[in-house]
Amino acid sequence: MKIKIWVMLALVGFLASACSIKKMAIRQMVGTMQESKKVFEQENDLDLAEVALGSNLKLLEGLQVHDPENAQLNLFLAEGYSSYALAFVEDKFEQYEYTDEDKADYHRKRAINFYNRARKYAGIVLADLLDVDDPNKIPELEDKDLKARLDKLDKDDIAAVFWYAMSWGSATNLDRENMEALAQLSKIEMMMAKVKEWDPSFYYAGPYMFEGVYYGSRTKMLNGDPERSVKAFKKALEITKKKFLIIPYFYAKTYCVQYQNQKCFEENLNYVIETPADILPEQILANTLAKRKAERLLKLKDELFLSDE
Structure with a gap:
């Protein structure tokens, strides 16, 4: 019986160690992505950039599954999906905005989806900063409560607030018939005002x-x-x-x-x-x-x- 217990404890220790090693590898990889991001932003071929960014976002999502609380990784995803939506999906919406209503609406909905995905990842980081137990509860905060929580943050938290507000606002701007979404604009404005105050x-x-x-x-x-x-x-x-x-x-x-x-x-x-x-x-x-x-x-x-x- 004692042998079985020791074997189980050893197995648990091994699995925990393997998990820690995997997270360390992910965090080292994410750490190198800042330099890769600089190279990407200097690309001058839009078609190549679209394919590359889409592929890299799915790679990052695969890593995020194994390290879901990694703030840097989640913010990379928030920025990445916001950028992808603006640069390539919303751009297609604009191509058809005045010529083909059905195609325009298709790409408009795709852009909203990607902006919402960006907000989801930024929300994982922001919820922790705002001391909210569920990212989905951030929009439910009363304006006064949200302001009080934002006032407790500092400039080091700027990226989470910016990308959450930017992706939320961008989605809302494409969904102007959604009165429920429009009713939340005061919260988005409040977050951006805080970013402007910081930097x-x-x-x-x-x-x-x-x-x-x-x-x-x-x-x-x-x-x-x-x-x-x-x-x-x-x-x-x-x-x-x-x-x-x-x-x-x-x-x-x-x-x-x-x-x-x-x-x-x-x-x-x-x-x-x-x-x-x-x-x-x-x-x-x-x-x-x-x-x-x-x-x-x-x-x-x-x-x-x-x-x-």
Whole structure:
């Protein structure tokens, strides 16, 4: 009997050790991915980037199964799925937005799905920081309670808050008929305000770009604010020295179209088109994407702006 007990204890010890070794290997692998990410962001071929990012995300998800509480891995997945949704899925939605309603709706729903997946992974990290026992309960927090919990965090927690809010807000922006989702906008705005308080330049002025899109893509009746949108976009352009070309693209697509400022629309898109993607060498991929989007959007000028006649 004693021998059996010792054998069982030894087996348990072996399994625990094997599990620890596996997690160590995963964490070493994740640690090297930051450098790989830099190489990926310098890619100039969008088709190659789409295939590579999709494959890498499934690889990361496979690793996450074996180390589900790994904060760095979960945030890689949150950023990765947000980027994939914006760069490749939402981009397909935009291709058909004004020409094929069925195809546009298909890709819109795919983008929402990937943004929600990004929020799920960011939520695993954020729930722990906010002392919430289930990530799904974060949206259920009352605004006052959420603010109190956010106020207990510090700048070291910025990535979890940013990617959760960014993915949540991006999904909501594509799902404007979902009144339940729209009712949560105050929480998203609160999170981004906290990110801006900690570091307004985070992820290439991400908080200001989000603010510009948020207030510039809605009518005043739906909480749009053209003055605040313009101010936010100009601040984002100032922080990035106009080198992150996705910002002037979104300036044109949201505020300039919503508030029918054709001059602003043309100036921003022409700037994106005429500026070389390598003006920001570490973000060639994002800039190449912005240039493709700008060229496509500029061709729709006559459909997007009301005639003076």
